[in-house]
Amino acid sequence: MLYYQPEIELSSRRIVGLEALIRWAHPERGLIPPMDFIPLAEESGLILLIGDWGLAEARKHIQTWCLEDPRHSSLRVGANLSARQFSREGLADHVKALLLQFGISSGQLGLEMTESSLIPNLRIALDVLGSLRRLGVSLLLDDFGTGYSSLNHLHSFPFDVSKIYRSFVDRMTTGDQPLQIVRTIIELARVLGLDVVAEGLETGEQYRLLRQLGCRFGQGYLFARPMSVEVVTQLLRIPGRVLPDPEPSEMVLS
Numbered sequence: 445m446l447y448y449q450p451e452i453e454l455s456s457r458r459i460v461g462l463e464a465l466i467r468w469a470h471p472e473r474g475l476i477p478p479m480d481f482i483p484l485a486e487e488s489g490l491i492l493l494i495g496d497w498g499l500a501e502a503r504k505h506i507q508t509w510c511l512e513d514p515r516h517s518s519l520r521v522g523a524n525l526s527a528r529q530f531s532r533e534g535l536a537d538h539v540k541a542l543l544l545q546f547g548i549s550s551g552q553l554g555l556e557m558t559e560s561s562l563i564p565n566l567r568i569a570l571d572v573l574g575s576l577r578r579l580g581v582s583l584l585l586d587d588f589g590t591g592y593s594s595l596n597h598l599h600s601f602p603f604d605v606s607k608i609y610r611s612f613v614d615r616m617t618t619g620d621q622p623l624q625i626v627r628t629i630i631e632l633a634r635v636l637g638l639d640v641v642a643e644g645l646e647t648g649e650q651y652r653l654l655r656q657l658g659c660r661f662g663q664g665y666l667f668a669r670p671m672s673v674e675v676v677t678q679l680l681r682i683p684g685r686v687l688p689d690p691e692p693s694e695m696v697l698s
């Protein structure tokens with residue numbers, strides 16, 4: 445099943461997007477996290493079927509939310525893709541058909557991938573990314589700061605958003621150097637014209653610092669954990685989709 449975690453605009457605490465995160469609801473073992481089965485699915489090739497299922501499922505949820513409130517059409521719902529899904533012919537055609545068939549605008553869909561998932565087949569990946577970009581789908585560079593972080597690739601890949609890997613966010617309050625690394629990542633994204641989402645935002649202090657550093661968006665347990673479609677549907681009903689201030693006394697406006 446797909447769980448969803450809200451992405452927040454840090455200045456307004458408004459939910460601007462949702463990341464779809466897959467779980468395997470096992471009859472005996474309960475909810476199995478993606479890291480326990482996605483690598484195997486990637487190895488066996490099953491990831492292609494799982495990926496198609498995930499996109500179709502997200503599409504269904506997008507439709508449900510928009511039917512409930514047409515203003516939810518401004519939400520961007522991000523799906524994670526892994527390496528094998530990129531080396532596949534026709535990914536962009538598949539996404540295009542999905543959008544057309546169900547009347548979803550391309551701005552409502554985001555695709556998240558890590559840089560390392562693009563490396564094994566760089567030429568095809570660049571073609572596929574270009575086609576997806578021309579469709580108007582948002583492309584999010586996941587776990588930025590891990591993998592190669594090659595400036596050359598960053599420059600040539602048509603990303604819209606970079607997501608700061610959560611271990612950088614986790615360490616940013618532990619010392620000056622980790623903080624400067626996050627500052628540099630945000631600055632680099634700005635130079636490249638990318639929006640920035642900080643992943644794994646867990647504390648009020650991280651929230652305050654990220655805002656001071658000019659990071660616009662974030663997601664993390666501080667605001668909301670990944671949740672079932674029923675629970676996230678309830679959450680989207682909050683007026684203006686604005687979440688409560690998690691740490692009102694700690695707030696310093698930047």
Ligand code: C2E
Nearest residue numbers: 465466477478479498524525526644645646663664665670
């Ligand atoms: P990701 O795309 O980087 O997703 C973010 C992960 O960070 C999620 O783990 C999320 O639950 C977790 N997270 C969010 N906020 C916090 C926080 O404040 N603290 C901590 N400690 N963790 C936080 P999850 O759901 O276990 O997913 C792990 C990875 O599995 C994802 O990393 C993504 O790479 C992959 N994945 C998830 N769903 C799919 C899918 O449908 N297809 C593919 N190919 N990969 C998927």
Ligand code: MG
Nearest residue numbers: 463524556586
């Ligand atoms: Mg992701």
Ligand code: MG
Nearest residue numbers: 586587607643
């Ligand atoms: Mg990530």
